[in-house]
Amino acid sequence: MRRYAKKRSDRGLPPGTLVHVGEKKAERVRITIVDYDESHFLEKEAKTVEECFPFKDTPTVTWINIEGLHQVEIIEKIGDHFEIHPLLQEDILNTEQRPKAEDFENYIFIILKMIAYDEKKNEITSEQVSIVLGKNFVISFQERGGNVFDSVRERIKYGKGRIKKMGTDYLAYSLMDAIVDNYFAALETLGEKIEFLEEGLISSPTPRKLQSLHELKREMLSFRKLIWPLREAVSVLEREESPIIQETTRIYLRDIYENIIQAIDTVEIMRDMLSGMLDIYLSSISNRMNEIMKLLTIISTIFIPLTFIAGVYGMNFKFMPELEMQWGYFMILSLMAAIGFLMVFYFRRKGWL
Amino acid sequence: MRRYAKKRSDRGLPPGTLVHVGEKKAERVRITIVDYDESHFLEKEAKTVEECFPFKDTPTVTWINIEGLHQVEIIEKIGDHFEIHPLLQEDILNTEQRPKAEDFENYIFIILKMIAYDEKKNEITSEQVSIVLGKNFVISFQERGGNVFDSVRERIKYGKGRIKKMGTDYLAYSLMDAIVDNYFAALETLGEKIEFLEEGLISSPTPRKLQSLHELKREMLSFRKLIWPLREAVSVLEREESPIIQETTRIYLRDIYENIIQAIDTVEIMRDMLSGMLDIYLSSISNRMNEIMKLLTIISTIFIPLTFIAGVYGMNFKFMPELEMQWGYFMILSLMAAIGFLMVFYFRRKGWL
Amino acid sequence: MRRYAKKRSDRGLPPGTLVHVGEKKAERVRITIVDYDESHFLEKEAKTVEECFPFKDTPTVTWINIEGLHQVEIIEKIGDHFEIHPLLQEDILNTEQRPKAEDFENYIFIILKMIAYDEKKNEITSEQVSIVLGKNFVISFQERGGNVFDSVRERIKYGKGRIKKMGTDYLAYSLMDAIVDNYFAALETLGEKIEFLEEGLISSPTPRKLQSLHELKREMLSFRKLIWPLREAVSVLEREESPIIQETTRIYLRDIYENIIQAIDTVEIMRDMLSGMLDIYLSSISNRMNEIMKLLTIISTIFIPLTFIAGVYGMNFKFMPELEMQWGYFMILSLMAAIGFLMVFYFRRKGWL
């Protein structure tokens, strides 16, 4: 039951025990450090965890990005050095968490989901991203490497936009913004699938397509389950009275919030479309049935009376005057034709043909 | 997927980068300036953006109306001169925004949607209007030119009503009022389409009409998605403790609020009607099916026994006494007729004929 | 689209312009004045509006009742003399308002709907009543004359109950109470229609009745749309900290509130019944279909094999030993009868007959 039951890391274990829950998605854990302020920029890949430690207390903005969660001891070392609560370390490792944002004294802890459409598997995939936002550092944990944060890295490197002038809160915002932007790409793909299915349902409704419809419905549902708590989390961040988040950053958080609302609206509209498509499917099915039934009715109602007439003149009575008549056969044939035409005419008028 | 996925202006770009999102709906950008107070009136079309700048600090009420959003630099120049936050400039250009009202220190920023029924395309169209409401100026941004604000302009010109005696807040209210009034025209058109479809569904239910039904449902849905946040936005304006909105204007905002509620009520009733029409459609379909089935039953049940009798007397047994009788044939014919009439009578009594 | 689209009075006109929206329901405008306190009673019909003016500042309770809204200037004169805000005058004239109650400094403004069942048109009709409740006066505006307020007038005249001892707030309560009482009469009529339809649906389900069902559903819906905001309005009145409403009157407002809740409950139960009736209708339809299908099956399955046997002995083979037998014909007839009886017996046992 991979899809909906949570694999608790600590079933029977004491809470706070660190166990990686989820698939191992990255080959090896990769740690990159970006350190900058308005006048300075440093980027390097750390070979050992310990390389990150000196950046904890520097006044510059430090962004530590960890790709891959399967090496528990790395998370633990970082967590302990940066004083992240053991339960949060467990949350980082357990990739079945709901999006949330929580304010601790020295840092804000954020969990969100990267949602992408996997072209190969033809399904929505989600990956957990945890962000620890401190006064001077941002630590982001990804399940797997990817290029979603590249644009942020570049903006820092080349000093595009405001990012180099602003603090860690703006950096965290930029990371979240990059993730939320991706949602719309996934929604576009889903939208195309829905439109494609809709056409298919009308032209050739099959139970297989109905099943696809329900699969899409479920994907929309899981999308919704990921995005609703995110809305709440961002709303928490926006209102938070934390010294870490500066007043000037709030309007950006508000912007993300609105993007999420828009994604939610889109999801709701898609869900509604899918519901409507079920009606169309069922109506389409019953329409085909009708067409078949009508043909049966017409063929039957035309030929049954004619066959009866033929049956009558196939009777072997001694005395049947019509049989003796010279043109009896042709008269009866004409009668049959006349009845047939009359019926066809009647059905035409009724609009059945 | 034009319909529901947002085209973010800044996918990968730093936030606040100005890019026009949406179709280019106007040929060229047109800037008109109306400047007035109780005793004075000036109207002119600005050739360059810079012509607007001197009006920023005049004590008179200035209304700058910009039609067409595709020339990003114009928006940028105005935005920078009037100190509009870059993110809001981005919102003005991105025509996929939800309606909202936000209070900044020196101005209130309002987004709403003009909704019209496009007779040619036979569908609801929506156009984004952004309003920046300052102490001495109102700047309105339209996607395309149109005559929806003409009545407001005229009222100012000829001093009709209270408008010339009141401040920028009343002007902004008048613009919003003009837009909301238009909603009812769109609703009337939709109402007529619904009634037209309803009659069609009963007289000749086809899957094509079912699809129209679902299209109407979706249009109602998008209408609803545009109008619900507007209700919230106006409610925010009404309660806002901003010095820009005077006490005497609140009752007018309340009035708009009530109009919006009424539009929402209408939308909900229409949605309910559409749901009911689905039931009627399905029932209508199954009723037609019944009529066809009944005919089949009657024709079959009448002729099958008669055909059997004919079959019996078509058997070639050596010794079949009835065949030898003088009036056998006619007796059997009469028997058949009697059975037929009996059956017709039976069906009549059952109410099937 | 008379039913659901609002006819705004001021499409294009400046807000506060007085235009009567709605049908002209009364022949001429009739103004009656009732003036009383504990020891004094005066009732007269005013010929001109101006006759009402002196009562504005008398310490006695004055009730001015205006029947008919189509003479805009009358409303305007009264409104201006009693200092009613132009937007509220517009509300009084626009009969498409939602029920509401609003507290202004010198008066409370209340809109509610009189709901009655029109026996002739066989539908629910609603009429707007606006009440302006001041310290010393109550002005009520009705779309059309009627006897709904007669009981109140009589109670004042003959000093029944507490009404003569109490202030304008109690008078306004009495008017509202008279209106809400009427709702139950309308609900009783609707209830009878529902029960009548229910019986009809089971005994002879037709698409026409389904349509009646949906019409009833819509009437319940519009009823609901009128009564829900009223509940809110009365709740506002009950909690209002206005000096116009005395503490002793609150319990009466609470009483109206409870009546409204009860009406809402009744409406909800009726809506639920109507939903259930749709199921019964559909099931009833499919049951009739089943009965017809069963007959077809039985007739067909009995005669098709028999006809086959007859066909076999109608074959013209040279050598068919049965044909030569003396009792062949009767044996075959008996065989056919036996098969027929067996089948009837089988169907009986299956419970199909």
Place this chain on the structure above:
Amino acid sequence: MRRYAKKRSDRGLPPGTLVHVGEKKAERVRITIVDYDESHFLEKEAKTVEECFPFKDTPTVTWINIEGLHQVEIIEKIGDHFEIHPLLQEDILNTEQRPKAEDFENYIFIILKMIAYDEKKNEITSEQVSIVLGKNFVISFQERGGNVFDSVRERIKYGKGRIKKMGTDYLAYSLMDAIVDNYFAALETLGEKIEFLEEGLISSPTPRKLQSLHELKREMLSFRKLIWPLREAVSVLEREESPIIQETTRIYLRDIYENIIQAIDTVEIMRDMLSGMLDIYLSSISNRMNEIMKLLTIISTIFIPLTFIAGVYGMNFKFMPELEMQWGYFMILSLMAAIGFLMVFYFRRKGWL
């Protein structure tokens, strides 16, 4: 429309006019007085109302129970002596009230519904009980006599439990508790009816049973309508800052509250079951239909081709070589049998037989 429209006592009458609304359920009004404190106990039946009056100001706990509401003057006398507001007297007499609890200065007024299952009429019946809870007295009004309060009376008489040591609030709680306990008996009966119906629906689905289903649904609905406001009423009592309710009694009110929640849960589950049963019914119906259709198909598809073959050899062509063959007849018979068996085999493999 006995079931859902309220019979207002005062349609046209001034509010506070006392009229009994509801059926006369008791033969004569019976008044019993129980007076007790920790050391003292008195029980008597009052012949006249006036006998109750002295107990108003005694420091002991007095419980006056009135069975039967049709003698309006009795209620009026008691109401006036105990200073109950005329509107509340009207509420006591009008048995169509919703459950509620209201705090007045000197007493708390409670309305609830006794719900019982009437074995004879085979339906849920409800009876209104009003309780006036004062500092030293509890007055309870029942529509009809009954033994539901006997256990409370006995506990007082024999000093069981805490009741004799506690005040009027505990007595009122005990009465309410006795009533709520009865709900579970009614729910058990309803539950049995539901289970009985469920079995019936699967074994022999008839429209009559569907109607029973909808009747049960409606009974659940009215149950719900009675129990929801009660929940709110008890919650009001629990939180009320009245000097009449002592701190120690709150936990008991909390207990009633939880029982009510449990009853609500049960009602919701039952409603859900009934909804599911509708699906099962419809599926059961369509399944029977399928069985019949399958038989028709099989009989028809087997015999129609065979009859055709028989028809072919019944043709009267001069030259038909098969007819001349010695074993032609038997060969054809064998062919027919073979075709028949093949078809039966085919249907078996398809899983239709």
Place this chain on the structure above:
Amino acid sequence: MRRYAKKRSDRGLPPGTLVHVGEKKAERVRITIVDYDESHFLEKEAKTVEECFPFKDTPTVTWINIEGLHQVEIIEKIGDHFEIHPLLQEDILNTEQRPKAEDFENYIFIILKMIAYDEKKNEITSEQVSIVLGKNFVISFQERGGNVFDSVRERIKYGKGRIKKMGTDYLAYSLMDAIVDNYFAALETLGEKIEFLEEGLISSPTPRKLQSLHELKREMLSFRKLIWPLREAVSVLEREESPIIQETTRIYLRDIYENIIQAIDTVEIMRDMLSGMLDIYLSSISNRMNEIMKLLTIISTIFIPLTFIAGVYGMNFKFMPELEMQWGYFMILSLMAAIGFLMVFYFRRKGWL
């Protein structure tokens, strides 16, 4: 009606009377005592209740676990010694309680449900667990013995995790955590049943499976009814200003809260899946029906015209020229074959074959 009606312990009895409500699930009552602090550990099974009493006031953390509720006097003795309110004792014994958490001055009272999947009975079973959380003691009451708390006991014994260093609140948290962890196991089993059923519904839809579907729906519903109030209860605990719950424990309660939310999400998704499966079932049924109908149509429409032709040439007219022709028979046979093939070809093109 074992399933949904509450068996109140005190129907007619005074409240607070202790009666065990529920099945006797354990053979004998088993009392175990675990007493520990950071440096000390004691575990023993108590033979009499009185053995627990001395632990009430020791400063160490004491956990008294009682398995089996049928010996009322044991609960009473413990309850009285530890000063648990009689109504709560009743709650402990009545196993039909909803989950809740209530703060009393000296202890916090918690009720939750252990949910497990009973492999033998093939259904979800639930067992009530009550926890009394005092400053120095935790008393847990289980309906039946079980190993769900073994992991907690072991962690205390061997000093794993933080548990030995923390107070009674952390112990209570650990017990609750152990219970909530079990929910996911039950959900996994349910998930597997749902998937198994889903496959079955598509491959062979039977009314029996529909019933299983509804049984699963009901199980999900009861799961939901148990888990929703638990969410609220934990939320109460988390926010409670009680001195018993230390600040450091709150984050653990938050963790449980999130697990419960996740379980709720899972339940909701499963409910949604089950709803979708009903559609698939119905569509699957109607699809099979279609397949059968199509075959009937094809067989009938092919053979009915052919049979008619055979009937024509079986007529006994004196003068039928075709009968005399040498190759008449073969020509007609060919004609029949041609018509048959044409029809098959037509059906193919229509996509019916």
